Amino acid sequence: MKKSILSSYFQGVQDTTQGQDYARITAYFIPEFITAVVLYSVPLLIDAHMIACLKSTPAYATLGVTNTLLHFIVKIAEALSVGTIVLTGQYNGMQDFKKAGSVLINAFWSTVIVGTVIASALFFGAHAIYYWYGVPEQMIELGIPFLKLRAIGIFFTFIYFAFIGFLRGIKNTQIPMVTFVAGSVVFLFFDYVLIFGKCGFPELQLQGSAWATVIQYGFMCVASVLYVLLSTEMKRYTINLFSCFTSLQQVKQLFVLSWPVVIDKGTLAASYLWLGKCLAPMGTCVIASFAVIKDLERFGLLPAIAFAQVITFLVSNDLGRQDWNGIKVTLKKILLLSSIMTLSVLFFCSLFPTAVIRVFDIKGEFTDFAAYIFPFMSALAFFDVVQLILAGALRGAANVKMVMWTRLIVCGGVFMPLSYYFSQLPMTNQTLKFMLIYGSLYLGNAIMGAIYIKRFRNQEWIKQALRNSA
Numbered sequence: 471m472k473k474s475i476l477s478s479y480f481q482g483v484q485d486t487t488q489g490q491d492y493a494r495i496t497a498y499f500i501p502e503f504i505t506a507v508v509l510y511s512v513p514l515l516i517d518a519h520m521i522a523c524l525k526s527t528p529a530y531a532t533l534g535v536t537n538t539l540l541h542f543i544v545k546i547a548e549a550l551s552v553g554t555i556v557l558t559g560q561y562n563g564m565q566d567f568k569k570a571g572s573v574l575i576n577a578f579w580s581t582v583i584v585g586t587v588i589a590s591a592l593f594f595g596a597h598a599i600y601y602w603y604g605v606p607e608q609m610i611e612l613g614i615p616f617l618k619l620r621a622i623g624i625f626f627t628f629i630y631f632a633f634i635g636f637l638r639g640i641k642n643t644q645i646p647m648v649t650f651v652a653g654s655v656v657f658l659f660f661d662y663v664l665i666f667g668k669c670g671f672p673e674l675q676l677q678g679s680a681w682a683t684v685i686q687y688g689f690m691c692v693a694s695v696l697y698v699l700l701s702t703e704m705k706r707y708t709i710n711l712f713s714c715f716t717s718l719q720q721v722k723q724l725f726v727l728s729w730p731v732v733i734d735k736g737t738l739a740a741s742y743l744w745l746g747k748c749l750a751p752m753g754t755c756v757i758a759s760f761a762v763i764k765d766l767e768r769f770g771l772l773p774a775i776a777f778a779q780v781i782t783f784l785v786s787n788d789l790g791r792q793d794w795n796g797i798k799v800t801l802k803k804i805l806l807l808s809s810i811m812t813l814s815v816l817f818f819c820s821l822f823p824t825a826v827i828r829v830f831d832i833k834g835e836f837t838d839f840a841a842y843i844f845p846f847m848s849a850l851a852f853f854d855v856v857q858l859i860l861a862g863a864l865r866g867a868a869n870v871k872m873v874m875w876t877r878l879i880v881c882g883g884v885f886m887p888l889s890y891y892f893s894q895l896p897m898t899n900q901t902l903k904f905m906l907i908y909g910s911l912y913l914g915n916a917i918m919g920a921i922y923i924k925r926f927r928n929q930e931w932i933k934q935a936l937r938n939s940a
Contacts, residue, residue: 475923482802489799490784495807498784502776505647511769513654513661517679518765520665522830529676530830531754532612534761535605538746540620542739543588547628549735550581551635553727557720558639571707572716574636574698577724578629579715585628592621604750605757612676619680626687633694640707645697649690657686734874737881741911744886748893748907752900759840759904762830766819766844767851773811774855777804778862785866794932801863801926805856812855816848839901846905850912857915860922867935869925876921885914 482489490498514537521533554577561570592599596617600610634646660671661682667673674681698704699711715721742764749760781804788797819826823841831837861873889910897903925931 475927479802479805482799483806485799488793489796489801489803492803492807495780495784495800495804498780499773499776499807502779503773506772506776508651508654511772513657515765515769516658517661517682518761518830520661521676521679522832524665524675525833526676527758527831527833527835528606528608528612528754531605531758531761532609532616532676533679534764535600535603535609535746535750535757536613536617536620537761538742538764539599539617540624542736542743543592543624544627545735545739546588546732547581547585547624547631549731550584550628550724550728551577551631551638552731553577553724554632554635555639556727557723558636559641562640567706568708570636570640571709573639573720573724574632574707574709575711575713575716576720577632577635578711580721580724581628581632585625588628589621589625592624593618596621603747606754609754609757616676616680619677619684623680623684623687626684626691630687630691630694633691633698636698637694642703645694649693649697652693653686653690656689657682660685730870730874733878734870737874737877741881741885741914745889745908745911748889749904751893752904755836755839756900756904758831758836759843760908762827762836762840763844763847763908765830766826767816767847767854770812770816770819770848770851771854771858773815774808774858777808778858780804781859781862782866785863786868789867789935797863797867798926801859805859808859809852809855813848813852816851820845820848839904842901843904843908847908847912850909853912853916853919856919857922860919860926864922864925864931867931869931869934872925872931872934873922876918880914880918880921884917885910888913 518530518533521530524530554573557573558570561567561573596614597610599617600613605613634649637643637645661679663669663671664674664678664681665676666678695711698709746757746760749756781801784800784804785797788800823844824837827837827840827844828834831840861877864870864873889907892903892906892910895903895906
């Protein structure tokens with residue numbers, strides 16, 4: 471007789487005979503968490519605080535709206551590099567170094583084309599994008615030059631991820647880490663001096679943040695190119711970037727391997743983009759509130775994001791041994807740890823929401839509104855934790871397309887129409903309307919989590935894993 475969900479869960483988290491123990495899980499988690507905090511979260515929060523110091527709510531709201539859009543595009547760039555990692559890794563493992571080098575050449579020119587198209591769309595379509603978003607005219611005026619500059623950085627971002635995918639594929643993880651750390655330092659320096667006009671640099675305010683991003687990704691891109699072209703270790707790959715495409719079949723393989731990840735990562739990132747559009751007609755202060763709540767929740771979710779990486783590679787390793795019970799026990803332990811850590815961070819922020827949000831609202835124009843809403847939204851973040859961890863586990867178990875289709879169907883069939891419906895309701899209570907629109911995202915997360923749980927409970931994930939390994 472199958473146990474209930476709760477009894478099975480509590481038994482799993484107390485199991486000391488199967489799966490990974492808590493000490494080993496924590497050892498895997500710590501470097502992933504530090505990387506996420508230091509390299510991905512802190513620079514963005516510092517940048518947001520610096521823009522807040524300009525004491526302009528429209529500028530802060532513009533930064534938030536634009537970052538949501540660009541987060542979606544960066545996720546696409548990251549996903550496209552997956553094909554490069556896989557193909558490079560295959561050829562490198564076979565010691566066919568010339569073909570591994572040709573993967574980078576084809577990935578480079580592919581991303582040059584894709585990056586140029588997307589960057590051009592952002593640059594020339596900046597006004598249309600903000601108009602579609604429905605933001606106030608003042609934000610459109612601030613956003614157009616800001617997005618045009620950021621578009622240049624996006625071009626460098628696509629090229630950078632092609633090189634990072636190649637380096638990861640040949641098991642060189644040190645150079646990507648070094649370039650990202652150095653890039654973050656470069657970003658923070660230029661962000662400060664260009665926003666406020668320090669050290670002899672001009673005071674560019676919001677545009678200074680955009681220039682800092684262009685310099686950051688330009689620097690990381692150039693550093694990666696120089697390493698690949700000049701390093702003695704790279705000579706055996708015979709990389710000639712100016713030889714253009716070497717194999718159209720290989721280009722096709724790159725996109726075939728990457729498209730499920732593009733849809734998977736892009737769907738969730740696009741959800742926040744859609745959420746911002748639904749909230750935009752409510753005004754600048756509401757848009758700014760959305761930006762700060764989103765950023766704080768993403769900061770709180772960093773433990774879950776790090777644990778999602780850990781569970782993926784732990785499950786993939788146990789998959790080879792067909793240790794099905796060990797996988798489920800490890801999953802339950804990681805779900806417990808990620809829930810405790812994430813909800814503890816968000817609970818602490820919810821105890822002092824006004825003080826936390828004032829860091830990003832120096833004038834105090836939207837603090838009261840956002841501070842009232844934040845604790846309610848934070849409580850719902852549990853559903854995001856569940857779906858993140860379970861999705862990571864299913865990816866590790868080779869159920870990648872199942873995760874992709876679940877996210878696509880739930881976001882497109884439930885979240886988007888429901889949030890749009892709430893946005894069109896003629897409600898005078900702005901606070902309730904905001905919570906209904908934002909809460910629809912967490913309803914979608916809850917549905918995805920329930921689907922993933924059912925997948926694990928009915929053992930279908932094992933059948934899929936066996937089919938993929940056959």
